[in-house]
Amino acid sequence: xxxxxxxxxxxxxxxxxxxxxxxxxxxxxxxxxxxxxxxxxxxxxxxxxxxxxxxxxxxxxxxxxxxxxxxxxxxxxxxxxxxxxxxxxxxxxxxxxxxxxxxxxxxxxxxxxxxxxxxxxxxxxxxxxxxxxxxxxxxxxxxxxxxxxxxxxxxxxxxxxxxxxxxxxxxxxxxxxxxxxxxxxxxxxxxxxxxxxxxxxxxxxxxxxxxxxxxxxxxxxxxxxxxxxxxxxxxxxxxxxxxxxxxxxxxxxxxxxxxxxxxxxxxxxxxxxxxxxxxxxxxxxxxxxxxxxxxxxxxxxxxxxxxxxxxxxxxxxxxxxxxxxxxxxxxxxxxxxxxxxxxxxxxxxxxxxxxxxxxxxxxxxxxxxxxxxxxxxxxxxxxxxxxxxxxxxxxxxxxxxxxxxxxxxxxxxxxxxxxxxxxxxxxxxxxxxxxxxxxxxxxxxxxxxxxxxxxxxxxxxxxxxxxxxxxxxxxxxxxxxxxxxxxxxxxxxxxxxxxxxxxxxxxxxxxxxxxxxxxxxxxxxxxxxxxxxxxxxxxxxxxxxxxxxxxxxxxxxxxxxxxxxxxxxxxxxxxxxxxxxxxxxxxxxxxxxxxxxxxxxxxxxxxxxxxxxxxxxxxxxxxxxxxxxxxxxxxxxxxxxxxxxxxxxxxxxxxxxxxxxxxxxxxxxxxxxxxxxxxxxxxxxxxxxxxxxxxxxxxxxxxxxxxxxxxxxxxxxxxxxxxxxxxxxxxxxxxxxxxxxxxxxxxxxxxxxxxxxxxxxxxxxxxxxxxxxxxxxxxxxxxxxxx
DNA sequence: AAGGGGACTTGGCGTCATGTAC
DNA sequence: GTACATGACGCCAAGTCCCCTT
Numbered sequence: 022x023x024x025x026x027x028x029x030x031x032x033x034x035x036x037x038x039x040x041x042x043x044x045x046x047x048x049x050x051x052x053x054x055x056x057x058x059x060x061x062x063x064x065x066x067x068x069x070x071x072x073x074x075x076x077x078x079x080x081x082x083x084x085x086x087x088x089x090x091x092x093x094x095x096x097x098x099x100x101x102x103x104x105x106x107x108x109x110x111x112x113x114x115x116x117x118x119x120x121x122x123x124x125x126x127x128x129x130x131x132x133x134x135x136x137x138x139x140x141x142x143x144x145x146x147x148x149x150x151x152x153x154x155x156x157x158x159x160x161x162x163x164x165x166x167x168x169x170x171x172x173x174x175x176x177x178x179x180x181x182x183x184x185x186x187x188x189x190x191x192x193x194x195x196x197x198x199x200x201x202x203x204x205x206x207x208x209x210x211x212x213x214x215x216x217x218x219x220x221x222x223x224x225x226x227x228x229x230x231x232x233x234x235x236x237x238x239x240x241x242x243x244x245x246x247x248x249x250x251x252x253x254x255x256x257x258x259x260x261x262x263x264x265x266x267x268x269x270x271x272x273x274x275x276x277x278x279x280x281x282x283x284x285x286x287x288x289x290x291x292x293x294x295x296x297x298x299x300x301x302x303x304x305x306x307x308x309x310x311x312x313x314x315x316x317x318x319x320x321x322x323x324x325x326x327x328x329x330x331x332x333x334x335x336x337x338x339x340x341x342x343x344x345x346x347x348x349x350x351x352x353x354x355x356x357x358x359x360x361x362x363x364x365x366x367x368x369x370x371x372x373x374x375x376x377x378x379x380x381x382x383x384x385x386x387x388x389x390x391x392x393x394x395x396x397x398x399x400x401x402x403x404x405x406x407x408x409x410x411x412x413x414x415x416x417x418x419x420x421x422x423x424x425x426x427x428x429x430x431x432x433x434x435x436x437x438x439x440x441x442x443x444x445x446x447x448x449x450x451x452x453x454x455x456x457x458x459x460x461x462x463x464x465x466x467x468x469x470x471x472x473x474x475x476x477x478x479x480x481x482x483x484x485x486x487x488x489x490x491x492x493x494x495x496x497x498x499x500x501x502x503x504x505x506x507x508x509x510x511x512x513x514x515x516x517x518x519x520x521x522x523x524x525x526x527x528x529x530x531x532x533x534x535x536x537x538x539x540x541x542x543x544x545x546x547x548x549x550x551x552x553x554x555x556x557x558x559x560x561x562x563x564x565x566x567x568x569x570x571x572x573x574x575x576x577x578x579x580x581x582x583x584x585x586x587x588x589x590x591x592x593x594x595x596x597x598x599x600x601x602x603x604x605x606x607x608x609x610x611x612x613x614x615x616x617x618x619x620x621x622x623x624x625x626x627x628x629x630x631x632x633x634x635x636x637x638x639x640x641x642x643x644x645x646x647x648x649x650x651x652x653x654x655x656x657x658x659x660x661x662x663x664x665x666x667x668x669x670x671x672x673x674x675x676x677x678x679x680x681x682x683x684x685x686x687x688x689x690x691x692x693x694x695x696x697x698x699x700x701x702x703x704x705x706x707x708x709x710x711x712x713x714x715x716x717x718x719x720x721x722x723x724x725x726x727x728x729x730x731x732x733x734x735x736x737x738x739x740x741x742x743x744x745x746x747x748x749x750x751x752x753x754x755x756x757x758x759x760x761x762x763x764x765x766x767x768x769x770x771x772x773x774x775x776x777x778x779x780x781x782x783x784x785x786x787x788x789x790x791x792x793x794x795x796x797x798x799x800x801x802x803x804x805x806x807x808x
Numbered sequence: 809a810a811g812g813g814g815a816c817t818t819g820g821c822g823t824c825a826t827g828t829a830c
Numbered sequence: 831g832t833a834c835a836t837g838a839c840g841c842c843a844a845g846t847c848c849c850c851t852t
Binding site: 464534544 | 835836837839840842843846
């Protein structure tokens with residue numbers, strides 16, 4: 022079942038077409054769920070026209086832009102542009118003066134103490150946006166990356182404090198600023214840590230660790246890695262210091278399993294199960310409505326694991342003879358009951374839970390309170406991989422404290438293990454990494470699961486910003502990179518030619534790099550470097566048809582016209598191979614990235630996705646936004662641009678369950694309106710002739726009004742119907758397109774913020790609360806910012 | 809130079825919360 | 831106030847890319 026993906030060949034001028042990936046008619050179909058996923062239809066003529074037009078005009082703009090970038094000051098090759106270079110320096114300097122200290126000891130002591138006690142720090146300070154402490158009055162002027170101190174009283178006083186370390190007196194800035202450059206390197210890390218720890222040692226809350234730990238387990242202690250961190254490697258990115266002090270309370274665990282005692286039927290007879298067996302049976306039973314439930318592989322893997330729990334001699338010998346209905350019904354009932362009688366109870370328990378979670382939700386990183394992303398360890402369950410995952414249905418066992426490695430400041434108190442009698446696997450103090458806790462994935466023990474700070478943290482914000490700065494840097498190199506690969510399309514060296522063509526595809530189609538994968542352990546998906554011969558079809562004279570499963574088993578289906586040398590090269594790469602052979606047999610993502618790194622330091626394949634997404638948004642917005650118009654019209658322009666980006670990146674979603682019903686509803690309403698219009702028009706005619714209006718369909722008498730009044734009514738109705746039709750069209754357009762992913766990961770938020778400022782659109786119309794928090798660093802961008 | 813492991817970003821989906829129409 | 835639609839967000843899977851080892 023393959024959807025139509027025949028695209029109109031697009032004639033594009035190579036020289037001009039350097040700003041945007043080739044996006045042609047693309048069928049958006051998920052392979053794994055084709056039954057209800059219809060092709061994403063861009064075939065509406067108007068749609069095609071827009072796309073065509075937009076590409077042409079973007080291409081034109083790109084030329085202009087190519088020039089405008091020249092007026093940027095030239096930069097050193099160092100990473101130093103990542104700090105607000107785009108904003109007027111004068112405006113920044115003042116803000117930066119308000120830097121974060123690292124010597125406000127009294128304050129820190131207080132903070133850690135309160136934190137350990139689980140008291141809510143917010144209570145000390147007016148709360149903004151629920152969690153982060155922002156000073157309303159002054160913060161607007163502050164350095165965008167800066168977070169406010171978790172404790173308020175001294176924040177202002179220490180704002181210009183300097184630190185004297187290693188004989189050097191310098192303003193101490195947040196780690197976000199320091200770890201970008203190598204300033205830290207002048208001061209031995211050990212020295213810095215020492216200096217910090219000496220202050221922390223006095224922290225009243227830093228109780229003796231032994232006491233803390235032994236409170237739950239008297240003799241055994243977790244392995245505590247006392248070494249500051251792995252031996253720091255010179256010039257190694259990974260060895261860069263990510264924090265100086267780190268305090269947190271560890272992680273929480275899901276509650277133990279509560280047996281419900283409902284019995285499944287085996288060959289019609291109830292069967293007793295132990296709590297362990299019942300727990301896993303319940304996981305399976307409640308999945309009845311999911312697609313997985315009937316997949317043979319899912320059932321096979323489940324049965325394998327469940328059977329281990331049942332034991333070979335158990336009365337249950339065959340999964341197909343089991344009837345899980347009683348448990349399923351018990352589950353439904355439980356779910357249904359909740360909203361009715363337990364509204365209040367539910368609320369209460371929720372609040373209670375939140376309060377308990379509060380303690381674990383925050384970390385203090387270099388004296389700043391930051392939200393943690395996922396402090397709850399994953400509950401046990403049945404593994405649900407994406408696509409045809411070989412491990413689907415396997416039982417994912419419960420995670421215990423002895424699976425968990427904590428990473429925490431050397432001088433922070435070691436969090437108490439929340440489960441009495443158990444202990445952490447290990448406690449590390451590695452400040453070259455950002456994770457707070459880690460465990461091995463039970464499904465794939467080689468894999469690790471991490472607890473990180475939330476996206477709203479300055480740590481994450483900082484790396485986010487760096488990512489976009491790197492993508493912006495690509496602007497300055499893209500021309501020569503394109504020249505290079507174009508030249509190499511004809512290289513006699515096959516490797517070189519493959520690198521050139523692969524780079525071209527990554528640039529033009531925003532493909533992912535495509536790392537090698539373990540065939541037995543993972544679903545069979547590919548990226549650029551791992552494309553198979555039969556994923557690309559050559560269509561004479563110079564079109565390529567791509568059809569493969571990408572990340573998350575999302576199907577990528579696209580037919581594009583390419584330059585003749587690329588067409589020829591692909592033909593050569595395919596020649597003499599079988600369908601399942603690698604198209605690019607000479608290269609892999611490492612080689613490709615090594616090559617890219619030579620063209621621009623730090624350049625990797627994924628930067629092209631960021632670059633293409635952001636530049637497309639920027640250009641489309643600038644081109645399409647008209648002066649005037651209300652906010653909702655502006656938003657429509659934005660959403661269209663967003664959609665364009667999502668299509669470039671192939672961000673799809675399943676058609677919403679109720680989509681059909683909703684469209685039908687809208688259609689019915691439109692029909693109704695049209696029917697009403699007919700009647701209105703009749704009445705208008707009658708009114709003009711001086712006749713009384715006809716009776717309404719409900720038999721009621723209709724008020725006699727003037728022809729002008731009828732006309733007004735008709736105009737109103739028509740508008741309403743047109744709006745509904747537009748809504749329906751939008752709904753249909755977007756039914757398989759996921760806008761969120763590109764907004765969260767690919768489009769430089771400064772483009773959006775600047776656009777909002779220029780067009781007087783409130784930022785909350787474009788970014789949810791969470792996104793605004795994630796993008797704090799982008800909020801004070803100048804209105805004239807261009808990507 | 810190749811492979812493995814570690815750390816971090818990206819991604820779709822389900823569920824819960826909130827908004828809106830009636 | 832209720833029912834439904836929509837949007838937000840948490841969850842956790844699945845990528846990318848880097849460093850280290852062999």
